[in-house]
């Protein structure tokens with residue numbers, strides 16, 4: 489039986505996203521549009537789960553016959569203890585955002601970093617091998633993104649963070665897993681690092697709505713012709729991206745990461761290619777509402 493037939497029966501495929509809060513999530517709009525475009529009879533629900541109900545909610549996936557769920561703030565780390573299998577990359581990243589229910593066996597994946605890199609390659613920089621990459625920020629999002637970038641064999645990854653210790657610790661940890669040349673520094677080294685970086689990636693919250701005039705570094709430090717990527721998608725173009733674009737850089741916004749982390753999750757659940765363009769349109773439409 490093909491994957492398409494398998495999920496096209498009279499029983500709907502049940503999917504959802506667990507978080508607290510959850511009302512603001514764009515995932516239901518994105519995934520319901522994807523299910524429809526792919527011709528899959530199913531639905532994707534926003535599931536408001538408070539931390540003290542997480543274990544019961546995870547058991548509920550099996551009891552209710554959900555095919556899978558996404559997990560978002562604040563459950564991405566805590567949920568790991570309730571799963572049967574954790575994918576190697578999710579274990580290394582230390583967080584799960586996607587769960588697949590295979591006949592009652594729950595497997596956790598992390599699609600954030602892999603989704604980000606797929607978006608970066610498809611939308612801005614097709615080839616990452618041999619590139620010098622500067623990553624601004626050393627928080628939860630940075631960890632998944634750097635892990636996935638390292639798999640692409642860049643020449644070097646330099647992590648720059650406001651709190652230097654956090655950058656150093658993250659670099660040391662990822663290096664200890666054999667992930668290549670990864671260094672960690674404070675922002676005082678940013679100007680020198682950015683002068684030679686081929687790709688600059690902002691994973692900090694600087695510039696996110698409502699602080700839209702903030703920048704994590706002076707955009708003038710980034711060399712002309714470099715690629716500049718920002719994980720932030722509200723606003724769709726941050727000040728960092730706008731000023732970099734005006735200086736002749738290739739720019740890449742955070743909407744793609746959101747869409748592609750969903751696309752990779754969709755493919756884990758259904759085994760068919762995700763309709764990425766439909767998903768992007770659905771998210772943009774939900775912004776306009």
Ligand code: NAP
Pocket residue numbers: 600624625626627628629630649650651654691692693694696702704719720721742743745746747749
């Ligand atoms: P986090 O774990 O709280 O880490 C925040 C990071 O930002 C830390 O490195 C922090 O530095 C730095 N930071 C915060 N405010 C700053 C400022 N004003 N100037 C310089 N550095 C600042 O958060 P996260 O989960 O990694 O998320 C970070 C960003 O990624 C957010 O904007 C989030 O919206 C975005 N994101 C996007 C997607 C997507 O799908 N596009 C997915 C996940 C996250 P310190 O260590 O010094 O505090």
